[in-house]
Amino acid sequence: MNRYWLDGVDLPNLKQPPVSALVDFETPRDRIFSLNHMGVPAIDRHNWKVTIKGLVDRRITFGLDDLRGMRQYDVCAFHECAGHPFHPSVPVRRVANVVWRGVALREVLALAGVKPQAAFMWSAGADGGNYHGTEIPAFVKDLPLEELSRDDILLALQLNGEELDDTRGGPVRLVVPGYYGTNSTKWLVSLDLQAARSPSYFTTVMYNDRQTLAGREVVTPVWRVAPHSLIVYPAHEAVIAVGAQTLIFGWAWGADPIEVVEVSVDGGACWRTAQVEPRRQHSWQRFSCAWSPASSGTHRLQCRAIDIAGRGQPLAEARNCIFSIEVLAGQST
Known part of the structure; x- marks a missing residue:
């Protein structure tokens, strides 16, 4: 660690x-x-x-x-x-x-x-x-x-x-x-x-x-946990081949079950809905969505979770603000 x-x-x-x-x-x-x-x-x-x-x-x-x-x-x-x-x-x-x-x-x-x-x-x-x-x-x-x-x-x-x-x-x-x-x-x-x-x-x-x-x-x-999520794969600064299908996946959680997770691959300009697995007791929930980078260069990946009461993640200045990483798409050899 x-x-x-x-x-x-x-x-x-x-x-x-x-x-x-x-x-x-x-x-x-x-x-x-x-x-x-x-x-x-x-x-x-x-x-x-x-x-x-x-x-x-x-x-x-x-x-x-x-x-x-x-x-x-x-x-x-x-x-x-x-x-x-x-x-x-x-x-x-x-x-x-x-x-x-x-x-x-x-x-x-x-x-x-x-x-x-x-x-x-x-x-x-x-x-x-x-x-x-x-x-x-x-x-x-x-x-x-x-x-x-x-x-x-x-x-x-x-x-x-x-x-x-x-x-x-x-x-x-x-x-x-x-x-x-x-x-x-x-x-x-x-x-x-x-x-x-x-x-x-x-x-x-x-x-x-x-x-x-x-x-x-x-x-x-500071009692009940606010909706939160993070991307596990790909890792921050990972290198991905242009055109290769990549399965983005991560975890979402909160005091109440998470109903929706959205993922952005362009720094928040557009969002797509991920698949979210159901919660088991109070577990975190796996989410995933497929992505094939169409162009080379740096891509900012983000995720945000919304619970069953409609509560979500703020953009910044909060312990549960939107998670963000950068990955590099390069030409395959």
């Missing part, structure tokens, strides 16, 4: 494969991006526990063996990073498609009994430390409780058929399909049911989109 730089700053806690390596429907473990904010904490798996607390009828603590003994669910889902929280409009195309296995959050919360006044769930990880000059006692995120009744939100113990290792947030991480990866808290140690949002740094300062509407600042939590 590649080291990653953003605005000239080296991010040593990130590993990210090139887009052209994402050829498989189920992303192999060595091609799944890896990112942590404050380093990987030291985990004692034998004594690890997660506690359900707050506005519940019964405070419950589970050990790893307790969760292993409960019913396990498999969920196939795309997994996307929201990008650097200091640069929310910079697209990083950090995505994978994986199979999680674990215990349904809904069943765990049912055992604790959620009180009627609970409106948010705060999830806390074992990681803490210095994040760009700010001391963080623990990584804490929150989600609206009304979104968490689905069967496919997990306390995940496995990734692609193997136990979660330390770098992936093991032994247990929260997994919320359709939400950006920052909400799937790694090294999970507690779930706290509360009436209001968490006051933590990663809910009040980081991972919020801000815009000014009618003279007022509107803050939107």
Whole structure:
């Protein structure tokens, strides 16, 4: 995997494969991006526990063996990073498609009994430390409780058929399909049911989109994933023979299923509709279209996805802006 730089700053806690390596429907473990904010904490798996607390009828603590003994669910889902929280409009195309296995959050919360006044769930990880000059006692995120009744939100113990290792947030991480990866808290140690949002740094300062509407600042939590797509083949700066039929293919995904993907081979002057495969659970969706370059030279290829609610990708200045690469068409020899 590649080291990653953003605005000239080296991010040593990130590993990210090139887009052209994402050829498989189920992303192999060595091609799944890896990112942590404050380093990987030291985990004692034998004594690890997660506690359900707050506005519940019964405070419950589970050990790893307790969760292993409960019913396990498999969920196939795309997994996307929201990008650097200091640069929310910079697209990083950090995505994978994986199979999680674990215990349904809904069943765990049912055992604790959620009180009627609970409106948010705060999830806390074992990681803490210095994040760009700010001391963080623990990584804490929150989600609206009304979104968490689905069967496919997990306390995940496995990734692609193997136990979660330390770098992936093991032994247990929260997994919320359709939400950006920052909400799937790694090294999970507690779930706290509360009436209001968490006051933590990663809910009040980081991972919020801000815009000014009618003279007022509107803050939107970075929760549900916006429609997104990328071209896997051909790769950026690939050389293609003029007249040769090329199958452009890539992946599209979002919180809601993708209905349409359009592809341009002329820098956005014209768009053609690609074939889009159906979604499996929360997976990304393969799209493809045939193209035969009619002239030599550089061609700019772009793609844009539209979901079932009609939401699409902006042209620029957004984490999910339209994906673009250049390829070179040359005369065959």
